[in-house]
Amino acid sequence: MILARLSYVMRRALRAMVQSPFGAVTVTLTIALALSALGACAGTGELVRRGLDLWAKDLRFSVLLADLGEGCSQADRDRLVERLHLAAPGLPPSFVSKADALRSMRDSFGDLGPVLDELPENPLRDLLEIPSEQIAGGRFAELAHSLQGKPCVADVDYGGRWLAPAQRMLAALRIGLVGLFALLVGVTLVLVSNTFQLAVYARRDEIDILKLVGATDAFVRLPFLLEGLLEGLVGGGMAGLGLALGFAAGWPRVLAAVPPLVSLGLQPFPLAQVALGTLGLGGLLGLIASGLSVERFLRA
Amino acid sequence: MIQFFHVTKSYRNQPALADLSLDIQKGEFVFLTGPSGAGKTTLLKLIFCAERAQRGQILVGGRNVTRIRESAIPYLRRNVGVVFQDFKLLANATVAENVGVTLEVLALPRTEVQRRVLAMLKAVGLEHKADALPPRLSGGEQQRVAIARALVNDPTILLADEPTGNLDADLTLDILTLLSDANARGTTVVVATHDQHLLAIHPRRTVVLSGGRAVAGGGGITSAGTPGDR
Numbered sequence: 001m002i003l004a005r006l007s008y009v010m011r012r013a014l015r016a017m018v019q020s021p022f023g024a025v026t027v028t029l030t031i032a033l034a035l036s037a038l039g040a041c042a043g044t045g046e047l048v049r050r051g052l053d054l055w056a057k058d059l060r061f062s063v064l065l066a067d068l069g070e071g072c073s074q075a076d077r078d079r080l081v082e083r084l085h086l087a088a089p090g091l092p093p094s095f096v097s098k099a100d101a102l103r104s105m106r107d108s109f110g111d112l113g114p115v116l117d118e119l120p121e122n123p124l125r126d127l128l129e130i131p132s133e134q135i136a137g138g139r140f141a142e143l144a145h146s147l148q149g150k151p152c153v154a155d156v157d158y159g160g161r162w163l164a165p166a167q168r169m170l171a172a173l174r175i176g177l178v179g180l181f182a183l184l185v186g187v188t189l190v191l192v193s194n195t196f197q198l199a200v201y202a203r204r205d206e207i208d209i210l211k212l213v214g215a216t217d218a219f220v221r222l223p224f225l226l227e228g229l230l231e232g233l234v235g236g237g238m239a240g241l242g243l244a245l246g247f248a249a250g251w252p253r254v255l256a257a258v259p260p261l262v263s264l265g266l267q268p269f270p271l272a273q274v275a276l277g278t279l280g281l282g283g284l285l286g287l288i289a290s291g292l293s294v295e296r297f298l299r300a
Numbered sequence: 301m302i303q304f305f306h307v308t309k310s311y312r313n314q315p316a317l318a319d320l321s322l323d324i325q326k327g328e329f330v331f332l333t334g335p336s337g338a339g340k341t342t343l344l345k346l347i348f349c350a351e352r353a354q355r356g357q358i359l360v361g362g363r364n365v366t367r368i369r370e371s372a373i374p375y376l377r378r379n380v381g382v383v384f385q386d387f388k389l390l391a392n393a394t395v396a397e398n399v400g401v402t403l404e405v406l407a408l409p410r411t412e413v414q415r416r417v418l419a420m421l422k423a424v425g426l427e428h429k430a431d432a433l434p435p436r437l438s439g440g441e442q443q444r445v446a447i448a449r450a451l452v453n454d455p456t457i458l459l460a461d462e463p464t465g466n467l468d469a470d471l472t473l474d475i476l477t478l479l480s481d482a483n484a485r486g487t488t489v490v491v492a493t494h495d496q497h498l499l500a501i502h503p504r505r506t507v508v509l510s511g512g513r514a515v516a517g518g519g520g521i522t523s524a525g526t527p528g529d530r
Contacts, residue, residue: 001407001409003409004407004409005407007410008407205388209401211374211377212348212377213377213449214374214377214405214406216374219374219405
């Protein structure tokens with residue numbers, strides 16, 4: 001009995017799509033376009049978030065140390081290490097001598113490194129480093145301020161200076177994206193629902209006949225829901241495929257244009273998740289839009 | 301089988317049925333006749349719950365349909381076949397599919413649907429047109445498809461609203477024969493018509509409506525609530 005009903009519902013839904021190709025294509029394309037835009041926004045937002053996370057992991061909070069003897073003793077340095085460890089629990093601060101710092105800088109200069117050998121003296125300072133992620137709540141400025149003027153502290157440097165504002169901006173962007181997402185979903189729902197409304201209206205005679213011979217509302221509703229689901233899935237699939245092709249073509253160019261992305265080890269666009277998302281959201285959009293339209297008709 | 305007790309139905313304060321009482325027995329063949337606007341179609345619509353009465357009670361198969369829940373109406377309609385003057389067929393579905401829709405609603409297996417549809421089409425003489433689309437059929441053939449659709453699930457009641465209104469005399473006779481055959485098999489048949497020729501060639505109990513009242517043939521209970529003529 002269930003199989004018989006499912007088979008009938010499937011036949012009716014497919015027939016409706018074949019008999020009203022204009023409506024089916026309109027619904028499918030509307031969903032595909034909307035989800036392409038949504039998928040691109042969501043994927044790009046996710047890329048930015050991952051990039052920021054990777055950057056944040058790479059950042060170091062550095063305390064540049066005054067040379068020993070310039071009002072700075074080894075005991076002062078040891079106290080500073082303890083103080084930093086207390087302020088940023090986790091791995092103990094690592095000491096980098098100015099000689100190591102210069103070596104590291106020389107290495108990072110590559111072919112130009114030997115230029116540094118010409119310096120009359122090492123201009124760098126010894127330093128203490130802790131990973132920025134160890135500083136709770138990203139309170140870099142607070143920690144830097146608390147260290148100012150302390151013995152042995154010549155200066156404080158933290159790349160995190162830009163991290164907090166960037167993260168705040170990302171959070172704001174995310175709220176904006178969620179708003180845009182909701183708006184786009186709403187607009188798509190209205191457009192698709194109105195297209196379905198026309199399809200339902202065009203088939204009002206069929207609905208009347210079905211009800212005349214004893215069809216329940218659920219029986220009338222099901223083929224429309226299935227039609228919406230199928231068209232939504234096709235639209236969502238098209239959007240996923242479009243995004244996949246777009247990013248397959250575009251991602252190497254982005255990497256070529258922004259080399260730091262390569263050194264960050266940023267994974268490419270989260271295609272699988274976005275494609276699954278567009279597929280699922282497409283199906284859901286089609287289902288809700290068709291449900292709203294047929295419900296409006298049945299309640300009228 | 302069908303009983304109306306002091307039923308009133310108005311459209312925008314214009315009474316379509318006024319304090320109508322009527323009794324139709326199981327297995328009867330009844331004509332409803334009267335001028336346009338007499339309330340024939342409204343009476344049929346009240347039986348299959350396409351309309352609701354404002355006053356009075358209607359029993360269909362012992363069930364009070366004036367108090368029936370919306371969700372129960374489809375199940376009532378599965379026992380009531382309906383035929384209209386304008387056939388109400390699905391233009392883009394084949395004859396077999398049009399007839400089968402009544403059985404699809406019941407979620408019968410496809411093979412069973414096909415078996416019963418073919419038997420029904422044979423009974424109405426349209427087995428050779430199973431794959432045709434309704435617009436390619438003549439008026440008489442279309443009406444036979446509509447009757448086949450109404451009868452394919454063996455309803456206890458068959459309602460026909462001006463079923464021969466668009467047909468010539470020969471086809472009218474064909475349709476009347478189909479309705480009589482259904483009645484002979486035990487189906488209660490109610491036919492609304494203003495075609496006096498139909499009443500003459502097939503004399504059966506006739507309820508005459510006028511101004512929303514049964515002026516003759518109400519049977520059992522008249523509009524005044526007393527036994528009427530048969």
